[in-house]
Amino acid sequence: xxxxxxxxxxxxxxxxxxxxxxxxxxPYLQAFQISTTDWLxxxxxxxxxxxxxxxxxxxxDYVWNALKNNVIxxxxxxxxxxxxxxxxxxxxxxGGRKGSAGVTGVRGGALYRTVYFFPQVLSVVIIALLxxxxxxxxxxxxxxxxxxxxxxxxxxxxxxxTAFWCVLAVMVWSNVGFYVVxxxxxxxxxxxxxxxxxxxxxxSRFTTLRRVTLPLLWDTVQVAWVYLAIFALDGFILVQLMTxxxxxxxxxxxxxxxxxxxFGSETKFGYASAxxxxxFFLTLSVAVLSLRIGRRExxxxx
Amino acid sequence: MTTVDKPTAxxxxxxxxxxxxxxxxxxxxxxxFLLLWGLLTVLPLLWMxxxxxxxxxxxxxxxxxxxxxxxxxxxxxxxxxxxxxxxxLNSLVVVAGSVSLTMLMGATAAYVFARYEFRGRxxxxxxxxxxxxxxxxxxxxxxxFVVRNVGLFNTWLGLILVYAxxxxxxxxxxxxxxxxTLPTSVAEAALVDGCGHFRLFFRVMLPMARPGLxxxxxxxxxxxxxxxxLPQVLLQGDESKWMLAQGxxxxxxxxxxxxxxxxxxAGLSIAVLPVLAVYVAFQRQVQAGLTAGQLK
Numbered sequence: 001x002x003x004x005x006x007x008x009x010x011x012x013x014x015x016x017x018x019x020x021x022x023x024x025x026x027p028y029l030q031a032f033q034i035s036t037t038d039w040l041x042x043x044x045x046x047x048x049x050x051x052x053x054x055x056x057x058x059x060x061d062y063v064w065n066a067l068k069n070n071v072i073x074x075x076x077x078x079x080x081x082x083x084x085x086x087x088x089x090x091x092x093x094x095g096g097r098k099g100s101a102g103v104t105g106v107r108g109g110a111l112y113r114t115v116y117f118f119p120q121v122l123s124v125v126i127i128a129l130l131x132x133x134x135x136x137x138x139x140x141x142x143x144x145x146x147x148x149x150x151x152x153x154x155x156x157x158x159x160x161x162t163a164f165w166c167v168l169a170v171m172v173w174s175n176v177g178f179y180v181v182x183x184x185x186x187x188x189x190x191x192x193x194x195x196x197x198x199x200x201x202x203x204s205r206f207t208t209l210r211r212v213t214l215p216l217l218w219d220t221v222q223v224a225w226v227y228l229a230i231f232a233l234d235g236f237i238l239v240q241l242m243t244x245x246x247x248x249x250x251x252x253x254x255x256x257x258x259x260x261x262x263f264g265s266e267t268k269f270g271y272a273s274a275x276x277x278x279x280f281f282l283t284l285s286v287a288v289l290s291l292r293i294g295r296r297e298x299x300x301x302x
Numbered sequence: 303m304t305t306v307d308k309p310t311a312x313x314x315x316x317x318x319x320x321x322x323x324x325x326x327x328x329x330x331x332x333x334x335f336l337l338l339w340g341l342l343t344v345l346p347l348l349w350m351x352x353x354x355x356x357x358x359x360x361x362x363x364x365x366x367x368x369x370x371x372x373x374x375x376x377x378x379x380x381x382x383x384x385x386x387x388x389x390x391l392n393s394l395v396v397v398a399g400s401v402s403l404t405m406l407m408g409a410t411a412a413y414v415f416a417r418y419e420f421r422g423r424x425x426x427x428x429x430x431x432x433x434x435x436x437x438x439x440x441x442x443x444x445x446x447f448v449v450r451n452v453g454l455f456n457t458w459l460g461l462i463l464v465y466a467x468x469x470x471x472x473x474x475x476x477x478x479x480x481x482x483t484l485p486t487s488v489a490e491a492a493l494v495d496g497c498g499h500f501r502l503f504f505r506v507m508l509p510m511a512r513p514g515l516x517x518x519x520x521x522x523x524x525x526x527x528x529x530x531x532l533p534q535v536l537l538q539g540d541e542s543k544w545m546l547a548q549g550x551x552x553x554x555x556x557x558x559x560x561x562x563x564x565x566x567x568a569g570l571s572i573a574v575l576p577v578l579a580v581y582v583a584f585q586r587q588v589q590a591g592l593t594a595g596q597l598k
Contacts, residue, residue: 008499009418012410016470017426019407023448023467024433030444088339091332106332114585115340118347120592121581123528125547126570129554133566134346141349144365177343182593234437237530241551255439262443263535269443276440283437 031280034273041267053274063275066245066252070233073168073253074286078228080172082221085179088116090209092180093187094195113184116177124174128241131170132157135242157243160250167242167251171235179224186220187213222294229286233279254279347574354567361563373564380553380568388542389549390572396458396545397526400465404522407466408473409515413503415474416481417489427478433471442535449536456539464536465526473518480514481507520584521591527577546573 035053039046057063092109106112119127134141135156146153157163194216198208214221236255239245245252245260254275262272353361354376356369381387415427445464446455454460484507492502508515533545544552550569557566581588 004499005418005420008503009414009420012414012503013426016407016411016474017429019463019467020430020433020470023445023464024441024470025429027441027444027448028436030448031440034444084339088336091336106336112336112340113589114582115343117581117585117589118343118578121524121577121588122574123530123547123577125528125530125550126573129550129566130346130350130570132554133563134349139362139365139563141346141365148366173342176339178592181589185593230437234439236439241554258439259442262446273443276443280437280440284435287435 031273031276034270035277036274037270039270041262041269046270049270053271054278056271057274057278062249062252063254063257065249066254066257069164069251070235070253072164073171073232073235074229076168077171077175077232078225081175081179081228082224084172084176085183085224086209086214086217086221088112088176088180089183089187090205090213092184094205094208113177113181116180118177119174120178122174124237125241127170127174128238131166131173132242135166158247160248163243163247164251167235167239170238170242171231174238175228175231182224183217183220186217190216218294222291225290225294226287229290230283233283233286254282350567350574351571354564354571356564358562358564361567376564376568377572379562379565380572384549384553384556384565384569385541386546386549386553386569386572389544389546392458392543393527393546396461396465397523399458399462400469400526401519401522403462403466404469404473404526405515405519408470408477408518409508409511410503411470412474412477413481413507415478417507427474430471430474433468434475438468438531442531446535454536456537456543458543460536461533461545464532465529468532469522469525473522476518477511477514480511484510516584517587517591520580520587523580524577524588524592 034046036048036050037046038049038052092106092112094105135143137143137153137155137158140156142156143153154162156166190213194212195208198212203211234255235253236259239251239253240256240259243251245256258272258275258279261268261275349365352368353365355372355374356367356376357373360367360369381390411430415423449455449460449464454463488506488510489502492506493499497506528547529545530547530551533548537543537545537548541552550573553566553569557563
């Protein structure tokens with residue numbers, strides 16, 4: 001394959017590289033530079049201010065409040081999603097154990113997987129707007145159900161005490177199905193004999209999950225953890241559309257802070273980029289840390 | 303491998319019965335949990351569809367009830383008065399453009415990475431794949447100006463180019479791996495027979511790569527169709543050019559004043575249907591594509 005390969009390499013590679021460098025690489029590089037200026041965006045002036053933006057950031061209570069919410073999301077969303085995902089994936093893969101007949105999948109497993117995956121293909125916008133209606137304090141699905149049972153209902157997204165948890169629930173709801181499918185695919189690679197041996201040994205389902213399935217799926221769980229951690233540090237669209245950070249900043253997240261700083265009433269692009277840079281390093285360290293901490297010996301099926 | 307802590311009990315045939323009964327209970331239990339989550343997933347969507355056929359009065363009086371009659375006028379109102387129809391078509395145009403461009407550029411670049419040796423190949427490849435790891439929000443502010451400075455702000459072409467650029471990392475990553483799996487013998491035979499490099503790509507390699515191309519195209523279709531952040535930043539002006547997601551958001555905001563819930567539910571349903579249709583038709587590819595491509 002030697003003759004005349006250069007014309008092809010040129011025509012095939014140059015346009016995508018140009019497009020990519022122009023719209024993806026250059027903005028990322030610029031972001032770091034803008035974060036060290038006092039640029040207000042639409043004005044031509046951008047004075048270098050060194051690390052002043054980062055200093056302001058350090059004393060910005062709104063940013064700290066948003067960060068606190070992100071940290072709570074980071075602690076809860078991955079754990080809840082992974083536990084539920086593993087639980088349902090196990091049920092689907094092995095729910096149908098039949099005594100000595102061995103380990104079989106539950107009936108209708110394919111249908112369950114199809115349905116669970118629905119939220120994953122829907123736009124976050126639709127999920128956010130739909131759940132906003134589900135949480136509606138008057139005619140929402142939840143409120144009217146509670147009223148129907150003769151109970152009183154909170155105002156969900158309207159109350160600073162409950163709003164954050166309502167958003168968190170939607171995050172878990174929209175993610176679980178994807179991880180059921182992901183874990184299910186990993187489980188189908190585990191040799192069936194292992195489970196049958198465990199079953200014959202009389203291990204309970206919970207023991208099986210904790211001592212056999214989880215260690216065997218560790219790699220996949222770790223990947224899931226990183227995805228979900230990145231998701232929990234973002235959470236921007238869902239929050240912006242459902243509550244826009246309110247009420248009283250109870251659901252604020254860093255993404256919303258950044259967006260408001262850049263495109264809100266004041267266009268502090270320099271400061272917004274500084275928030276972006278901090279988010280970038282946070283995301284990166286969380287990803288690296290979770291890969292480090294989770295490192296274990298690889299298991300290969302003989 | 304982990305060890306199982308309990309000593310192995312010999313399997314006694316007579317024990318089979320109680321074991322089976324216990325498992326029967328467990329089966330019912332597991333079905334119960336599975337069913338519960340299934341309901342939890344479907345219920346909000348079902349509620350949305352059903353509410354889209356009710357009158358506003360019915361929605362307010364009885365959120366759980368069924369519609370007295372099928373009020374298709376809600377859908378008509380959403381399609382025309384809320385301009386969901388226009389936004390829908392706008393999205394269709396942009397997504398058709400961006401998915402085609404992504405696939406063309408992604409496939410050609412991936413093919414070069416997978417099949418040709420040249421200096422700096424690794425560097426360029428990692429430049430592309432590195433884009434998988436960076437969160438979009440960091441680029442958001444400068445991207446706004448990059449797009450504005452070349453006169454593409456508030457244009458569909460701008461969106462198409464940006465969607466394609468941001469989809470390249472995954473597309474290239476996935477397709478490079480895919481092209482590598484294709485047999486080299488076919489390509490070599492074709493070259494020996496005097497087939498040119500370009501013809502080889504379009505006539506031999508692309509048709510062979512069809513399954514991989516379809517998976518990635520579906521993945522890109524869903525992610526472009528569901529895009530919200532980029533149009534919100536890059537298409538701020540002229541309402542008539544908006545994407546579906548922006549239109550739905552505006553509809554949700556205006557609904558707060560107008561109180562036309564039925565129209566909102568109809569608008570949401572219109573947006574959900576094509577995505578669900580694509581999903582149900584291509585389930586396996588969608589699940590494979592998304593589980594491989596979640597690194598976005």
